[in-house]
Amino acid sequence: MLLVIVLAAAAAAAGFLVTDHLRRPQPTAQQRSVPTPSAYAGADAAPRAAAATTTPVPSRAAIATALRPALRAAGLGPRVLAQVVDARTGSTLLDRSGGTGAAPASTLKLTTAAAVLAVHAATDRIRTVARSDGRGTLVLVGAGDPTLSAAGAGERPRYAGAARLADLAAQVRRAKVSVRRIVVDDSAYRGATVSPDWAAEDVPSEYGAAITPLLADGGRADPDDDVRSATPDVAAGKAFARLLGRSSLPVTRTATTTATGRVVAAVRSAPIATLVEQMLLQSDNVIAESLARQVARSQHATASFPGAAAAVRAVLRDRLGVDIGGGLRDGSGLAPADRISPAALTALLHAVVRSSNQGVRGITGALPVAAWSGSLAPRYLSGASRAGAGLVRAKTGTLTGVSTLAGLVHTPRGGLVAFAVFADRNDDTAAAQAALDALVARLATCRC
Known part of the structure; x- marks a missing residue:
């Protein structure tokens, strides 16, 4: 085997605080004025039985009311696919054609991250x-x-x-x-x-x-x-x-x-966990494709674009119980022909939060934080989205005409929700991103 295991125990993740694996510029004045991303503490702790949790599941009606105007934002374009679920129980809180497959852009990297950490130790x-x-x-x-x-x-x-x-x-x-x-x-x-x-x-x-x-x-x-x-x-x-x-x-x-x-x-x-974090923070396509091939090799499958895509699907189904469908063409989301649904991504995020595998669960701590790190560092800095600064942790996605966002956010009453939103027919990337950010910020402020 060319992949070797380091004989060291993986350190336990302490909440959602960012670890500094990448060179990053000093925070801007705007970033210094946003909250430190500390609202995620405990979200990647060992899962508890659903019946044991005392945090109420957010209200479907309240979520729908909070998001209804944001889902109509002109910047999103004529079609919006969305799903919001309770991250701990998996119950659906909002569904807007969430089962429809569409181009996920770089939110597809969530599947590669989960698959590679399901088959390899974080320290490999x-x-x-x-x-x-x-x-x-x-x-x-x-x-x-x-x-x-x-x-x-x-x-x-x-x-x-x-x-x-x-x-x-x-x-x-x-x-x-x-x-x-x-x-x-x-x-x-x-x-x-x-x-x-x-x-x-x-x-x-x-x-x-x-x-x-x-x-x-x-x-x-x-x-x-x-x-x-x-x-x-x-x-x-x-x-x-x-x-x-x-x-x-x-x-x-x-x-x-x-x-x-x-x-x-x-x-x-x-370590593999570091490579995953670097991939997710900076949306690095080459790291993503390389890690997808590590998944294929671990399954004794062909390390190619189709072989890696098939291996990722099989691992997520067999190891995490999530069927993402057969629409993957690569491991990065760079292919416009990739297809996955928002519902598949929220199911995956639920599985990540609930996983007993510490490496898989650590994905929650590797995601960019709004207005703070990675591809979300320049976002959530002003306007309607600012309420989500430091509170939203998500993977971004952008292709021509496609803007997507998928991740996790705590509600003010202690709920943890997973979301995936695709605006796949927009003609203004900046406007679509601003509208997506404003939409998700409503989850961060919803007393649902």
Whole structure:
């Protein structure tokens, strides 16, 4: 197995407070004036039997009254799909065509997060190795670490806690093996490296790269690049040669396993739970696709776009009891053809909150906080949405014409609700996001 387990106990999550795994800018003046995100304490604690809870289930009528005007907001466009459930009991509090499948955009990453933490311990790490055949060929065997860093020794990696190619190169030098060429072993994955369901402009772009078993810095040729690479495996091989002090070494790739030589160097990724948090906070598509393939590999399925999608569905059904349907085309939500319903996402959030698996339950603490962290840091700062600042924790989603939001929020009376809202026919992303935020903020203030 290329995925190894760290012999350490996972630390218990303490409420919904954000852990600082990513480099983040200092809070703006607006962010400093919003509440610290502390309203989630206890939501990821060990679940109790539904009958034992003393918190009343929010009123369906009150929820409907609170959300009715917000659901009619012009910014949402002509179609809104929504579902709100009690996160602890799963009972439906509001349904507006919630069972209809639609493009979820990046809220789909919730499925990848739950699936990978259902099959791997939060402390598992992904191992990248270098093998020598003793005759001058050094093989870099990629196992799907999406944050492996090409930063030089002493330089800060793009992703906190990342394994380093510089460390791998140092180990190779200490091993004193002959290196005349570098081969990148891509055999861990199969099929297309770019989904046929993605738009042509998605790769290369700031948000999309080809998905290969060996890549560095989220698929970038250089840690400081904004645009990612269409050939990140070869770019990583060339970066390794540079870090080895041998930039002129030829670099080739192979889709056939070459794992027969002696292992002369190895590095391990940040823990899976850290990768999940980095994916969710920054909505990182390359991390998402890499983690979806870890799910496929754990199930001995084909590590490809369709293989990973099928494996995620099977794991969520078999491990968490949630059927998300067969509409997934990828693990990130970048494909406009992806289909999942708001009801499937609220069912998944309910399962996450109630899970006895500490890693799965920890997803609640990895979600962006309104006006505070990740993709929600610049939102909920003003206007009608400001009431949700520090109180809403959710995954965002955006494609052309599609704006979505799915997550958790506490009501003033102590209820915990899960929600998923899709505005999938809008023509103004900014207006749709503002309307979604204002809608969910009403849950945060509803004395339901």
